[in-house]
Amino acid sequence: MATTDPRTDIREFLRSRRARITPEQAGLPAHGGRRRVEGLRREEVALLAGVSVDYYVRMERGSLAGASDGVLDALARALQLDEAERGHLFRLARRSGPARRRRVPAASVRPSSQQVLDAISGAPAWIRNGRYDVLAMNELGRALYAPVLADPRRPANTARFVYLHPEEAGEFFVDYDRVVADAAAKLRLEAGRNPHDEGLISLVGELSTRSELFRRRWASQDVRLQRSGRKRLHHPVVGRLELDVESLELPDEPGLHLIVYTAPAGTPTADNLALLASWAATRPDGAAARNG
Incomplete structure (x- = not known):
């Protein structure tokens, strides 16, 4: 806990x-x-x-x-x-020192931030807070994370998907074991940054109660930063994707991160992203997914 x-x-x-x-x-x-x-x-x-x-x-x-x-x-x-x-x-x-003013994590993003996301048309992009709540996405991001958004709870939460839906998450994340370890370590890091975040305390409590795997990973005390890297996914519509990840902290919205997935031109992943964009444009539920 x-x-x-x-x-x-x-x-x-x-x-x-x-x-x-x-x-x-x-x-x-x-x-x-x-x-x-x-x-x-x-x-x-x-x-x-x-x-x-x-x-x-x-x-x-x-x-x-x-x-x-x-x-x-x-x-x-x-x-x-x-x-x-x-x-x-x-x-x-x-x-351990004198009490400091508590930071209240953002629960939404500014309209201008959503405009930036929507302007990114060739790459999946979204904004999340430190407890893995997905607060805003562009169209390609919603298409890519369709398995995560299948859970009707909002805001969608990647850590909850990873630990409480292990079969679906294990199919979606190729390197599931690494994703599991990273998620707990980043939540532990966020707990050190903002220990009085009631939403984070509630999330950790829920995951600890419902997932033995999370309890083991949380007890490891590991913490981790990740500003860039490689993510391997298996999307149910377009198949295997090997994506470069950039995570950028938004200076005017402390605690929020812009996540962008890209692929070099001419690679199979770039072709699959183009297919994903075509699929997203024709989805009948696209408007509803936008509110996820």
Whole structure:
């Protein structure tokens, strides 16, 4: 379940990152005999971070209040955190300090943002928030994500589709296992950014209750950024698609991302996208799907 208690989040995150690193990976001498802990010991993390053992123990118990950027940077290096994990650590530390004004996630997009989407005619595009709610799409985006939009709940939510409709999602997403891991990791990252988002807390609670797979992925404490990449889909009408993905944060609408899928000209995927556009233009339910 999602929690708004920063001490619990800090404790679970630091323990999970410590457990995945061996002394050899950290450049420490390996001692013979069976170790009682998985990964690094607390004193080894303290040594690598250049802090006292008592101070690190307090941090791992959930107290990051007052930790300087230098200490957090040293801790991030000791635990070999990537960019997403380092940002998550700093956000957890900020949550340990004085209460800040809560950000209310956008529930809709501006008309001008929808106009931008509609102007993108040759590529599927949509706007989503950090909890995977699809807030607006262009025509080709609605055609591409027809399996996701088949669920009548609105706003459509990709994470809910992935975890609660595993058969359909497994057919649609070629790399389903990676998509599953990414979805939980990005929701975990969003929980660190906006821990009081009631919609996110509700979503995580629903997925935790209804999906054993989600419970396992959420418990991993993984966080992940994804600004670009490759997505392989199998569309029920046009078949296999191998798409390049760009995710752009909208500067005037914090927390919202513009997602665009493209394919190089002359490739089978580009041809299939053209077929998809033709199919979308002739769908009798196209107007209704526009409101999805």
